[in-house]
Structure formats: C-alpha cells, structure tokens
Amino acid sequence: MRFLNRSPSILTSVTTNLLAITYQPKTHLHSHLTPQKANTALKGFIKSNSPTNALLLFRSLWRKGSSSINSFSLLIVLKACTTRNSSAIHGKQIHAIIIKLGLIPIIFIRTILINFYSVMGNLGDAHQMFDEISERNIVSWTALISAYVNHGKPSKALKLFRCMQMEDVEPDQVTVTVALSACADLGALDMGEWIHAYVCRKQGFETDLCMNNALINMYAKCGDIESARRLFDKMGKRDVTTWTSMIVGHALHGQAQEGLRLFAEMEDMNKNMRKSKENCDHKSGLILPNDITFVGVLMACTHAGLVEEGWRHLKSMSKNYGLKPRISHFGCMVDLLCRAGLLNEAYTFIADMPIRPNTVVWRTLLSACSLHGNIELGEDVQQKLLELEPSHVGDDVIMSNTYAASGMWDKKLMVRDQIKQRRAPGCSSIEVGSEVHEFVATDKGSPLRRQIYEVLESLIKTMKAFGYAPELSSLTEN
Template identity: 35%
Template sequence: MQAPLASRHQLGKNVISYCKSTVISVKILKLTSCTSYARFSVGSVRLTTIKEANSIHTRLIKIGFQSHVSSWNSLLQLYTKSGKLVEARQVFDQMPDRNAVSWNVIISGYVQHEYNDKALKVLVQMQGADVKPNGFTFSSVLRACAGLAALEEGKQIHAVISKVGFGLDVFIGSSLVDMYAKCRQVDDAQQMFDKMPQRSGVSWNALLAGYAHSGYGVQVLKLFCHMQEERMKPTEFTFSIVLMSCSARAALEEGKQLHAIVIKSGIESNVFVGSTLTDMYSKCSSILDAHRLFERMPERNVVSWTAMIAAYAQHQCINEVLQLLKQMQLAHVKLNQFTINSVLSACASPEALDPGKQVHALLIKSGFQSDICVGASLVTMYAKCGCVEGFVKVYETIPEADVVSWNAMIAGYAQNGYGEEALQHFTQMLQAVLMPDFFTFASILKVCANLAILEQGKQVHTHAIKTGASAQHGRGREALLLFEQMQEAGVHPDHITFIGLLSACSHVGFLDEGWKCFDLMSREYGIKPRMEHYSCIVDLLCRGGQLDRAEAFIHSMPLQPSILVWKTLLSACRIYGNMGVGKRVAEYLLHLDPQESTNYILLSNMFAAEGKWDDAARIRKTMNDGRVKKEPGCSWVEVNKSVHAFVTEDRSHEL
C-alpha cells in the first residue's frame, strides 16, 4: 500500500532531524521519493563509534523503517563506507529482505577495503539466493579478481558477462581489461580492449598499466601514441604510467618528449605528475634536471620529497640527502617508510656513519624507534657502516623481530667478518621457530665458506633444500642470457642487478665475463660500485686462484675494504696454499681484530697444511695467551619436522 506523500516527507524529515542531532558526521543526507516507500541515501559518512551506528539502527526501527529494504541498505552503506565491515556483515545477515543493491553494497564494501576473497564468496552466495547480478556487481567482483590475480575466477565471470550481454558495456569492458592486465595476461587484455566499441580513459589507462607492469616499455609508448591519435585526453594517471615506463628503461629522450607534452597539457604543476617526472629524471641519471624540476614544483607532498631524496641516495650524495631531509622537516612534511629507507641507504657506508647516527636520533625523536621495518633498516645501515656495536644495540630494541630483522642481523655479522656470531644467531633463529628464507641461507652459506667449515655448510645446505629455499648456483650462463634480454627490452639495470650478475659469474668461474659486467656497470650505466660489488670481484678472483691480483685489487679500492673482503682472500689463500699473501692478510686481520678467533685458526691451519708445525703451534699459543676463545661447534638435527640445535658439550637440550 502506498503511503501518503505528506507522511513520507515527514518520515524523511524525522530521520534527517535525528541524524543532524547526533555527533555522527553525515555530510550529505537527502530525501528521495519512491512510489512505494520513503528512503534516504548517504553520500559521505564518518562513524566515530559503533554505538552511534547502533543508535541509528534502533532509531530507524522505532520510526517505522524496519520493513523497507532501502533503509536497511542505507544503514549497510553507513558501515561499509566507514570500514566497519564486521558490523556491516551483521546488518546484512539480519536483513529480512535483500535486493540486488544489498548484495552490491556488501560486495563493493569488501572490495574497497581489499577483502577480495570475501567479496567472491558473497558473489557465490548471491547466485545461490537466485539474485541476478548487474553491471555494478560484475564491476566489483572483477576488481576483486584483479586484486587477487585470480585469473581462472576472472575468466569464469567473463563467461557469465558474455552470456548475459554485458560485454559491450564500457564500464564492464574497462574492468575486464584491468582484470586481465593485473593478472599479467596482456594479450587477453589487448583483445578485450580491441573488442570494445567505445573506450574511456579508464580503459586506456588499464591497458597502459598492464603493459607497464609486465615490462613492455616500448608497447606502452606505442599505445600512448595511439591514444593521442584517437584524441583521447591523457590524465595525470596516464602520464604517471608512461613516465614510470621510461624510468624503468632509462629512456631519457622519450621522457623529455613526454615532459613537453605534460607542459603543453598544463598539468606540470600537478604534484603527482611532478613527482613522477622527478623520479624519471633521477632514474635516467639526470640528477640536475630532477632537482630543477623539484625546485619548480609549487606544491610538494611526501612522495615528491621522497622521490628527490631517493634520487640523491641512489647516486650516494649523502650531503644533498641530509639537506633535503632538513628542508622536509622545516616544511612540516611527515616522513614515511620509503623516505626513511632512502635516507638510511644513503648512510650505509663507513664514511657516512656519523650522519647515519644523526638520522637514527631523528627517527627516535619522531617516534619510529618501535617500528620493526625501520629497526631492520637501521640494523642494515649500521652493518654496512661496519659498526657492529651499533646494529647489535638497534636489534635489541626491536620489540618483536621478524624474519627480515633476523636476516639483517645475520647478514650484519657476516658482512663484518663475525662468522661465528652469525652462526650463533642462526641457531637462535631456528630455536625461535622462525622459518629461514633465501636471504638467511645465502648469508649463512657464505659464512660457512669463509670459515671453511664444510660439515656445517652441508647441514645448512640440506636444511635449505628441505625448506625449499635452496639457491640455484651454477646458473651463470642463464643469468648472463637474462641480462642480455633485459638490455634488449630496454630495462635499465640497477646496483642489485649487477650484484646478482657478479655473484653468478663468481660461482661458475666466469672471470672475463665478470670483469666485463663490472666495467659495464660504471661506464655504460653510470652506477657507482658499492662494497658489495667490490666483494664480488674479490670473490671472483679468489675462486679463480688469482690471489696476487685480488690483493692488489683490494688495495686499489676507493672504499675502505671490509673485514669480510680480507677474510675471503685469507680463505682462498688456505685453499690454494699461498703462504705469502695469506701471511700478510692474516697479520693485517689480527691487527684489525685481535680477538677474532677465526683469523688465528685459518692461519694456523695454513701452516699445518704446509707442514710448518712449529709456526702452527706458535699461532695457537698466541691465541691462548691472548685469551681468544673459539665459539663451540653447533649442529642441527630435524626430528618430527622440528629443527633442534646442539652445541658442543651442551647437555641442556631436552633430547
């Protein structure tokens, strides 16, 4: 029965009056007419407490809205817009009747807050309730598939869409392009795009993003040119995608042409576009252009500042990084995780220890001392500065260390030549029932190699295989072929790329290829070698038996050699029986760290291998007189899928 128009208006006024009297912020609340009932719709909602939402619910029931689906949908929308999804689901389950809008609201609420798996489950329930999905439903669940990279589910939904005749809708078509693109099926995304009779800016951007994220930089530029030919106006998001593609390929000339189009479009002052342009110039090693652009920006946000700081950090310009950090604080822009990581990476060298300590003090003052990710970054920074005491103290302040934190600690000990401490920490990690990953095993296996402890290395290798984290060594040729494909695709390598290349060459003995990569890094790509790259070259020379050349290379390094570099050479001297170089290196290491037992043991073993027993005994006596203690050996045994660590002469273990 249709309610009188006057009473429907009065009912709506009662709802509006009540909502305005509460402390809940309802920015847009409007009355709309309906032939059979009155309803209200919410444009922007902010709930401060669940109690207030419950008050609205109770009030709606009292004033007679309990029988109308529309009023329940509006309450459901209040909760979903505010992120109160548990309460939204409770309301949804309590609804006496539901229509397609009800199902769409709860599905879109889950998708908006990235509960994509729950959104797909609700779709199945919707079908079971015999409620037909509409265009809004399909758009939401396709976003859920894109977020989960759920290709098979996306294809099934596509089949349903084609069956019910929604495939030609520009909104649904754009969602399908986006779904296929985010599932890295760019061919399918292109086919869907080509079938669309009409395309919106969203359609173009979805396909552009798909090609960019899949590494097809040249195709991104071709598609952008096609977009201009079709007279489709690019948005700031469009420019961001294409510029990021230029950054990945270090395509400076194309980037400059895009910059000109940005200026012509009148959106250079857009903070989002400006930040992307800054990043493009810095990734193309045009740091001065990046800085000029940054200075011209009328408005800067944390992304802009971080992009400029990361640019200087990438080029190891520590003074400029610290100056920008100071200016950022004066501008009252809050730091985020990306800013902190960029600043700390710039401080991660022995000569930047003092600035690194200043940044650490700033982070404590800013309240980041309890952040796990920041703690791990600080551990890495102090480790690369060679400050063992620093990274140990930072690690002790991390409230609940995760695998990343443990890895940073183990790598810190390993990088600074404290192999026994790294092994001890690895044992503690296993006892804490944490699962080591690839990075953990890489550090520990490196320690075992440097300490020449084969049996423990075998145990670690076995454990790595069982956990599925075993590194595939001996694939140097494949690594070089992949690098060639990377160059042909126009993708710009970074310092991490060359660490992988040099490590691969080292493991398979590609001495000439390794040197070529090391030369190419600075000559062709302008990447300044770091300690990790120098360490790889030393390891490469040592594995090739060129120990005199390795010693000369270490002395020629522009950076202060780390203890690990010297230990790598000393281990190689023991393997190849080079007493001349080995003795010089050992004496230098004993001078640097007279309390490190590994140095004494390696030198003693070298003398013993040469039959020089008196010299070996003398080294052992020096070690004992200096009260240098060797850490006890440790073994790992797996019992019932649980790893147990045993230390020599330790009878405290329950087994």
C-alpha cells in the same frame, strides 16, 4: 579466459560453481534487495575491505535471479576479485556470468576485466580483453599500459603508449604518470622529457601532485638529478613521496650529503610544526618519513661511509616513527658495514637480525669478502648461500675469482669444475630516437647487428690509435 567463449556447457558449469562459495547465513538478509540497494551494500563491503562478504552477497543475489543485479553489480564484485588474497576462479566465474547476461560489450566491464587478469598475472588474457574492445577510450588504454608496467615490462608499456597517441587518444594525468614510471624503469630520458614537455603544454596538468612526483622519480632514475631537484624546489605542495623520491635520487647519484641534508630539513620542518601547535592544513601538515624514505637515507649513509649515522637512523625508525625495519633496511646496513671494511661486524649483524636474512644480504657480504680477500669468512658465507639457493652459479664464480686473486689455483679449479651451468647474461639497453633497444653480450638477434659491430670495431681501432691498451691483470672469470 578463452575457454569461456568456446563451450556453452563449460560456461553454464562455471556460473553454477559460483554457488559453491562457503555459505554464511547472514547473507540471506540481503537476498531481496533491489539492484540499487544491493550495489550500495556491495560497495560497503569493498570499502570495509571485506571482499569475501561482497562475493557471498553477490552469490545470494544471483541465486534469486538476474533481476537483483545489474552491470554496476558486476563491476563492483569484479573489483572484489582483484584484491590481494582473492582467487582467480571467482573472477573467471563472474566473467562467465557477464558473457551469459550479454554485458561483455560494455567498455567499463571489459576494462575492469583487464585489471582483473593483470592482477592474476595473466597478461595474455588481459591483452585479449583489450583487443576485443571496438572503441577504446583512455581508461582502457591506461589499464593495459599499467598492466605491463606492473609486470616489469616497461618497454612494451611505452610501445602501447605510442600506439595510443597514433590512434589520436590523448593521455590524461593517470596515463602520463604510468608512462613516466615506465620511463624511470627503462632509463628512457628522451621519452620522459617529451612527456614532460607535453605536460607543460596541457593546461591544469602541472597541478597534479602524483604526476609531479612521477616526473621527479623519472629524472632521478634516468640520471638527470639536476632537473629532478629543480622540479622539487619549484613545487609548492609536497607529500612524503615527493621528499622520498628526491632523497632516494640524491642517494642513487652518490650525492649522500645532499640527500641527508634534505632528510634533516624534512625532520626540522616537522619539529617546527609540532611546536607551533596550530591546526595544520594540507600545505602545512606533518609529512612523516615512511620506510622507503629510510631506504634512501641508509643508501646515502652507505655512499658516504657514515656508519654511526647509519646506526642512528636505523634505530630512529622504530624509536621516533614507529616503523618496523624490513629486509631492505637491514640489507642497506649490511652494505654500509661491508663498504666500510667491517666484515665481521656485518656477519654478526646478519646473524642477529630479527628476520631471516635472504640471499641478497648474504651475497652482499660474499662480494665484500671477495673484494677484501677474506677467504675464511667468504667460505662460511658461501655455505649459508648454498643452504638458501644451491643452484645459483654466481656464488661459485665469486669464490672462484676470490681464490684466483689470492693465488689459490687448486681451489679455483675445484670450484670451477663444480659449476654445472652458465649464468644468464645480463641485459643492457640504449635509448635511440625515443625507443629503447635491449641487448646482451654476443647478441646476434638484432637486425642491425652488422652495423653495430662495425661501429664497435671502428671505436676500438680509434681508441688503440690513441694509445689505449686493455688492462688484463685484474681480469677474472665471469
């Protein structure tokens, strides 16, 4: 994005290149539209999921002169550039036109440019667009916070959320919902509880269904399943996201029977409504499970070891609800079979899957082979993984540990010698004072590392004083 502000010649070139979009003759019918009518036509293409036609119409209008478009035209066509299959170059060309027309100071245009660069995966340019806004409103703040959440950077998103409040910008329901998603991703319960208290203080916030769903999801993922269930039970209006969040929450916490009972309640409610043959309003209409609901159901079956019930639910997806199982559902079923010790059945199931199994599915079986000491099947599974991801060192580590557990030291050494690189260490996090701190093993980057290690040494001494001794017999290479 920065190159647009540096070179007028490049700017002219980029705007000219917009004309290179493949021409379709029918677009010339709209070339004499007024801006108001043109905007209506552009909106129509967006609503009908035809972003290419919107770009073609805009190109035709631009060729006739800037009098055929206005700032709203640019807002609409930028939205067309944020669709799934859109090309980044088109949005950059529109950005160049915005600069050429002197419309860049308009805050709504800057905000949608934040969205565009975020969708294109360019957080740096998205953040620069935000920094260049002189008077930021809640929409621009929410756009940037959402960008970081969508790109898996929830810690940065929460820092921005706190900065927004320090600048006396009050969050609305949308901002709160996004911030709660960041809390859920981080496990930041204290911050999530503070946001919940804020919601309770704000009149009208508690009636927002999306925000209540986000609260349930936050509490469930942050480990407070009781608060999540209390919220669920109090809600007068629920949708499929509400039910799914609670079912998945119970499954994640090992409360398999609670999750399955909730799903059965959901099915019974729908059956009763079908029998009533009454016109259903939004409070009493059918709430059918979606594919994510079934992920939660299969997870619950996994934790409870309910193999037969897992098979039944997997089959009911397509039979009763017309849902096509995805890789996540097949992965849950493999995990269920592996936890039940049915390793050969799991292998056969993977081989017969209608879609190509990924490394996660095979790796689930490899871990189960290591746990159950099934070396022959483990070696077969490792070969499958080598074909898919030959550079993944973790698979070699699992096999090395499997050989060691069976006393096959020669093979363990052979596998260990083949390992060319170390695994990237996993990251842990802890919430202190509503701020989340991340760290890894042997981390020396924290400014508080001396105090941290002093506390750890004190804890170890205290544990030893009470007779604690580490169990080393089961220790394996990692």
